[in-house]
Amino acid sequence: MEWKQTNESVTFSFQVAPSNLTLGYELCKVTDTKIMFKIILEDQAMVYELNLIDNVEWPPTWTRNLVTMKAEFTFTKREKRPWLNYGTHVLVDAMDPGLELREYQVVSNERLSNLIHLLVVRPKDFLQIVPIGRHVIAQLSLRSHTSRPYNPVPPCLHPDDMASNYTTDCLCFMIKKYSDGALSPCMTTLQIGQTVVFSQSVGSFAIGKYDRFSIIHMLAAGTGLTVMLGIIERALVIRRVRTINLLHFNKDEESIFYEQQLERISGQKLKVTHILRNPKSTWTGKRGIVSRKLLKALVGRRNPDACVFICGPKLFAQNAQSSLRQQLGWTSYQIYEFC
Ligand SMILES: Cc1cc2nc3c(=O)[nH]c(=O)nc-3n(C[C@H](O)[C@H](O)[C@H](O)COP(=O)(O)OP(=O)(O)OC[C@H]3O[C@@H](n4cnc5c(N)ncnc54)[C@H](O)[C@@H]3O)c2cc1C
Structure with a gap:
């Protein structure tokens, strides 16, 4: 793990091995100083527990080099001062947790065409960069029995087309409405502020x-x-x-x-x-x-x-x-x- 800092922020990045492309990430805030980092590789995942020396704001912002797929996560420090060190990190057992469902809040839902909507959602105390080519499972609530897979899409391919209200902790989806479908009619009519549930990434594409x-x-x-x-x-x-x-x-x-x-x-x-x-x-x-x-x-x-x-x-x-x-x-x- 590498880290760097300014008075205002601290940045972390992980490079597992140059030969092993990091496909995706999941970050989970446990407390203001404890963050879980999951690094998703082709056929395994590694989880680090990061215990910071001081409080940071959530969410971090991130940037990713699309060639190497290395991502950098930048947290704003609550107290604007230099740190002597970042704290500690330990590799923890990455047991398969099964399907983990989390609530996301709708931040925008716009029509792209007659039947297709661009849905932007934001989770609380969690952030995932879904590996390219993998999907997530959606359902309307944690107790719902109806679920469907959806592919997250980039917020834009050209800066002029950026999805409304997108921030780097959001996921974006393009969803087609089947008027007689079980889930898509609800997914395409979600209002800003409503919640919907998504899983972590699923699939094996590398x-x-x-x-x-x-x-x-x-x-x-x-x-x-x-x-x-x-x-x-x-x-x-x-x-x-x-x-x-x-x-x-x-x-x-x-x-x-x-x-x-x-x-x-x-x-x-x-x-x-x-x-x-x-x-x-x-x-x-x-x-x-x-x-x-x-x-x-x-x-x-x-x-x-x-x-x-x-x-x-x-x-x-x-x-x-x-x-x-x-x-x-x-x-x-x-x-x-x-x-
Ligand atoms: C890996 C993956 C990723 C996907 N990603 C996306 C995505 O990014 N965006 C997206 O819009 N969709 C995506 N889908 C499709 C999505 O998962 C749903 O299938 C879709 O939204 C329809 O769900 P629904 O519950 O509204 O409709 P459903 O209730 O599943 O019905 C869909 C349509 O099929 C018809 N139908 C249902 N059952 C039958 C049957 N037995 N025989 C014949 N017709 C039937 C219905 O009448 C309806 O018109 C993806 C699917 C997969 C597998």
């Missing part, structure tokens, strides 16, 4: 496994886009990645969301293609469903320097996998399906 590829193809159907946004945010700053080819499949013009925001960051590296199943006759873009013909044209035959990420309904993912593997020669280690 972004570092794909760092060797210089071309990333993404096949996203509808809200399958959500998991791709964190990958895009990082891929844009990874020098080795030359091309991000995002294919976003939707039903019709009204179902497209986050279009202008993606347009703003697309260019030499990121290319976005919208493919509609049922567009109006005026649509001049691509149309159809995922098929061998379409993927041959937009992804092409197997390229050893490329990987493909797939996220969407089961049938969509099955069709994509069979077209890529059986007809276009792609191999399983190049493909990751989020489900």
Whole structure:
């Protein structure tokens, strides 16, 4: 663990091993001087108990280097004076706690399109940086029996599109409303100040496994886009990645969301293609469903320097996998399906 300070603040960072990419973090305030730090690695987690020499304010702010994934957490000191040392830290047993549910307060809930809302929520005395490609479980209250998985999304991909009221201790979600659904109608109508429950991160995706590829193809159907946004945010700053080819499949013009925001960051590296199943006759873009013909044209035959990420309904993912593997020669280690 490294630390540095000014009179006003103290900053901590953890570097486990350069070969082991830190994927995510969970910080929990126990008291004003005791903080638990959980560091999430590819297939294990480490928990440190940090006992500070003096009181700090909660929450800390954080910044992350998206290439190395190293994050720095900065706490404001309650008493503005230099510390002789930070205190002590010990590695504690990181037993699997099972699903831990916490209440989050809604800080904004805005419409992105007809059916999609951007929800920003903030927990109390807790902060998590969810590993890219992993999700959390949501439910309306701690006692509710209905839960659904959702992918946290970056607060923005361009500073002009920053989510309303976002601070670095918040999580952001893009949630589609299914009017006859059990949870999404409530999730999309939450008001500022109401609470909702989320778990810690779940899943096994490890972004570092794909760092060797210089071309990333993404096949996203509808809200399958959500998991791709964190990958895009990082891929844009990874020098080795030359091309991000995002294919976003939707039903019709009204179902497209986050279009202008993606347009703003697309260019030499990121290319976005919208493919509609049922567009109006005026649509001049691509149309159809995922098929061998379409993927041959937009992804092409197997390229050893490329990987493909797939996220969407089961049938969509099955069709994509069979077209890529059986007809276009792609191999399983190049493909990751989020489900
Ligand atoms: C890993 C993961 C991440 C996800 N991330 C996101 C995300 O970031 N954003 C997002 O919006 N969604 C995401 N989802 C989907 C999300 O978890 C919910 O499934 C979605 O919000 C619908 O939940 P609901 O309770 O409102 O609807 P449900 O009650 O689950 O119903 C959804 C729709 O399916 C229909 N339906 C329900 N049961 C059946 C059935 N047996 N047969 C046929 N149709 C049926 C319903 O009529 C309704 O139209 C993710 C899913 C997974 C697995």
